[in-house]
Amino acid sequence: MFCKNCGREVGDNAVICPYCGVQIKEIEKKKQTCSLAVVGFILSFFFSIAGLICSIIARKKCRKENLDGEGFALA
Ligand SMILES: [Zn+2]
Structure with missing residues (x-):
């Protein structure tokens, strides 16, 4: 996926962009329990x-x- 702020490609599991430091995903995203x-x-x-x-x-x-x-x- 790509960073919304700087547009660089970051890993799918990345929470924070390693290039600009912007938070990409919600950190507290709980997994759905089966x-x-x-x-x-x-x-x-x-x-x-x-x-x-x-x-x-x-x-x-x-x-x-x-x-x-x-x-x-x-x-
Ligand atoms: Zn970025």
């Missing part, structure tokens, strides 16, 4: 098998969409 992973986590307490299946599906989904929720799914 809700299905949380559901699987809760379900695993009550229905271990159903929760396990749900967690496996959620884990695959989270990996695919690069969402933050793999920790819940693993649990």
